[in-house]
Amino acid sequence: MNITYRKLTGPEEAQKYREIRLECLKHYPQSFASSYEDQSALSQLVFEKHILENNQNQFVVGAFDQDQLIGISAFAREPKAKRAHEGSIIQVYIKPAYQGKQIGKHLLSQVIKAAFAITEIEQLIISAGNENKGALRLYEHLGFEQYGVHKHYMKIADGQYHDITFMYLNKSTFLKNESDG
Template sequence: MIYGKGGCPVKIRQLSAVDAEKYWNLRLEALQEAPEAFLTTYEDAIKRENPIAQVESNLSTEGNYTFGAFDGDELIGVVTLIQEKAEKIQHRANIFAMYVTPKKQGAGVGEALLTEAIDKAKSIEAIEKINLSVMASNEPAKKLYTKLGFKVFGYEEKAMKLNGVYLDDEHRVLHL
């Protein structure tokens, strides 16, 4: 358990199929609130057939670990750690879909989520490093990743184009 601003208790745990609807609703919020942070658009997401079933499947897939931060029963943040499956790259894992609802940002929730994902990676003997990508303009996220030891190993100009504007990506790695 961690405590956010105002002493609000926040619990971090790995999500399971029973959390699929809460995850999907937060994911839709994320796509609306921070469209520059995700490859999927809100418009594409809402067109998916059976999205809750897809999320249930993802949350039950071996090597796929999604952690949620809860304020009471409300899911307020998520992060996913996925171990590579191919034999030659099983020593790698990737961080995806990191998001904290705006009203809880800056309260330590993101750090707690990411720490939980890193701890999970460390508990898996095969994983030696974690990769992630972050928009080069996302200073709060970059500050958090740096604080937790992620180093820049690459920079991709024009990685994404959103509403006619190009956005650059930083590629980061944490060696365990």
């Protein structure tokens, strides 16, 4: 298996993004704040626009098995001037057949490097549902530290509440970990 990673660009990749994004929302509603019903009704998803515009402050990195998009992770820089030193990693998803193969780790590493390549970015935020132990372990392995739990963050269609853990990674910590090997 030869998996490649790159920022998504152009109309064809924007369409592939839309398909995989709607797939993850449909099959894993407890993992994402957006709903399949709301997003599928839109003519264009927010990140489809960013992909088409090749936006450097809002982008999606994809994991590809040949030409098939098998994983995504998005970066969104804070738009307000006082918060422009920070960005969020969101929409992390790997197709089930590819999970457990280190693809998520490599995909997130690419997003982190691309985000920190933006000179002004000093800190990244990421989150996961408390029940998603695998994601939380991966984020810790990549250097993220927990800073809070939001109780009852989401209430999905089945009436169940889901708590979410928020984590951060400072650029200085990331660079130190990179140099330590």
